[in-house]
Amino acid sequence: MTRLLPTLHDGNRRWWTLGAMCFALFMVMLDNTVVNVALPSIQRELRASLAGLEWTVNAYTLTFAVLLVTGGRLGDILGRRRVFLAGVVVFAASSAAIGVSPNQAALVAGRAVQGVGAALMMPGTLSIISSVFPPEERGRAIGTWAGVSGLALAIGPVVGGALTEYVSWRAIFFLNLPVAVGAIVVTLFAAPESRDESTQHRIDYLGIATLSLGLSALVLALVEGNAWGWGSARIVALLVTAAVGLAAFVVVERRAAEPMVDFRFFRSRTFLGANAVAFIVSFAMLAMFFFLALYMQNILGYSAVEAGVRFLPSTLMIILVAPIAGRLADRIGPRWLIAVGLSLVGTAMLLLTGLRVDTGYGHLLPPFMLMGVGIALTMSPMSTAAMNSVAVEKAGVASGILSMNRMVGGTFGVAALGALFQHLARNRLGELLAGSGLPPSLREELVRHLGSAQERMGSADPVLAARVGRAASEAFVYALSGGMWLSASLAFSGAVVALLLIAPGRIGHGSGDTRELAAAETFAG
Known part of the structure; x- marks a missing residue:
């Protein structure tokens, strides 16, 4: 590594830093998609219910969502690189623990720590x-960041x-260690330390x-x-x-000397709109991947590898379009890119x-590709809009x-669509x-294990077992279609939110939306 140090200078340090952050992001996003493909195998080995898979x-x-603001705040106070590296260590250690989990409870507990x-x-x-x-x-930088996220999404299902x-679902967690x-x-080589020097820590x-x-x-x-x-x-x-x-959280944050969430950020319509979009697009995306992974394997009969390969068109579109979307956001602003992106997501759901x-698969291919383009047009402009609408010290x-x-949004998507x-x-x-003639208790058991319903019948009459299997498959597809209607409606509403709230044109610190926030603070004061 010392031989590489002379190549690091002020002109390229930020690009080395971008590479370091993308490398870590790759690990987090890879974990999201590899788990989805492994769900049917986990279900069979650990005899997990649908709620258990959820x-x-x-x-x-959930732990990821609850502690994200805490993680960002700790980074501002203690040093962003220091907290980031601590997270990498916790993530790797919990991945190893999940890889040896003996039952569903241990698996879920390990996943919770992994979220931390x-x-x-x-x-x-x-x-x-x-x-x-x-x-x-x-x-441009955030577009590259989003593109790497797409790369992880792309190869995750295949890997x-x-x-x-060919090995075991447990191997997908050991993959995180290297x-x-x-x-x-x-x-350690590239990223500089930074913190918010304006706070009392x-x-x-x-x-x-x-x-x-x-x-x-709420999620439970x-x-x-x-x-x-x-x-x-x-x-x-x-x-x-x-x-x-x-409600208590809102009251506490309004009275805290240094709140975890500064609600003054939301006086910026662009910041508010970007966060609403973040919720909506993740609701649609994670719920879709969760249920379609089960659909392709349990209903269509694809193997884990075959299902993973069939997700590629969607994620490859993210890789190709996300960097372009980031550059376009620099030139024309994020509002119309986000609105078009969410409209494509809604169309894919329909x-x-x-x-x-x-x-x-010919029916799945067009919506998969539309979904990928829509997510790419939404994610990096959304992130750019949010980060450019606040002071860099509060990043x-x-x-x-x-x-x-x-x-x-992703948690609510899986939970709400699951319900x-x-x-x-x-x-x-x-x-x-x-x-x-099936008793209600058995029907309820079949609902909790849709996709493997015929296996749940055990040694029952083969004719009845076949009927139950067909009925369970049809019920799965019927319920999946209903969930897609909900996601489509939410995606289209997100496009409207983007047009109403996110500022037109380019957004930069000290101009546009930042002036809007400053004016709101002056008025409130």
């Missing part, structure tokens, strides 16, 4: 980039599918506690609502707890409402807020199996 995803995204590591890492990637690149180059099929080592080496513990309580209760209610009953005492108690926790039990906490809304999915599947399965 928690395999949501335990990670990711929460310490993720804000650092964007805040460090924002601190070393001037506003006129930031769109995950190959490891799952990537983590590389991220640490490159970061106080950590908002009460804000962390109230936000964690409110979000955790969404995931378990169908299983426990929406009118049950447990679900009602969780919803009340969520409302109280989130096309996916026509899925059937025997749908060919860490602003990045944390944006990333939190992305991850909360809708089970409701629609239960009703449809009841219609298709009317008169079959």
Whole structure:
């Protein structure tokens, strides 16, 4: 490494730094997609229910979402590079623990800890980039950052599918270890330390506690609502707890000397709009990948590798378009790019409402490609709009807020579509199996394990088992189509939000939207 040090100078340091941050981001995003492809294998080996699979995803995204703002704030206070490296270590250690997990509970617990590591890492990637690149180059840098994210999304399903099929689903977590080592080496070599020198260095513990309580209760209610009953005492108690926790968080943050979330950021319409878009696009994207991974393997019969390869058109579009979108955001501004991107995402979802039990891949290809282009046109301009609408000294906490809304959106997407999915599947399965003589308890068990329903019948009459298998597959597709309608509606509403809230033209520190924020602060004062 010492032989490479002379090549590092003021002219290229920021590009080496961008490479370091992209390397770490690659690890986080790779983990998202490899897990989706491995879900059916995890379901079979650990005999996990649909809710259990949701928690395999949501335990990670929930802790990730809840602690992202904390990770960004800690980076601003303690040093962004220092907190980032701590996150890499936690992420790698938890990945190793997941790889040896003996049961579903251990797997979910490991995923929760992995989310903590990711929460310490993720804000650092964007805040460090924002601190070393001037506003006129930031769109290009963030576009490259988003393109690397797309690269991880692209190869993740293939790598995950190959490891799952030929080695074990556990190998996908061990894959993080060498990537983590590389991220640490490159970061130590290239990335400078930075922090917010304008603060008194106080950590908002009460804000962390109230936000964690409110979000955790809300997501748990969404995931378990169908299983426990929406009118049950447990679900009602969780919803009340969520409302109280989130309301308390707002009150605490408004009174804190150094709040974890500075609500003055949201006086900027562009910052507010970018965060709303972050929630919406992640809601649509993660929910789609979650359920389509199950659909292609459990319903269409693809292997893990075959399913992974078929995701490639979507993620390759992200790789190709994201850097271009970043450059266009520098030139024309992010508003119209985001609106067009979300409209394409909504169109892709509408096309996916026509899925059937025997749908060919030719029907999946166009919406997959549209989805990739739409996500690429949305993500990097959205990030550029958010980061350019706040002072660079606040880049860490602003990045944390944006990333939190992305991850909360993904968590809500999987949880909300999971709740809708089970409701629609239960009703449809009841219609298709009317008169079959199956007891309600077995029908409920089939709903929780759609896609492997025929296997759940065990030694039952082969004719009945075949009927149950067909009915379960049809119920799965019916419920999936209903979920796609919900996601499409939300994506189109996001395009409207972008047009209404995000400022037209280029956005830079000290101009445009920043003046809007300064005026709001003056008026409030």
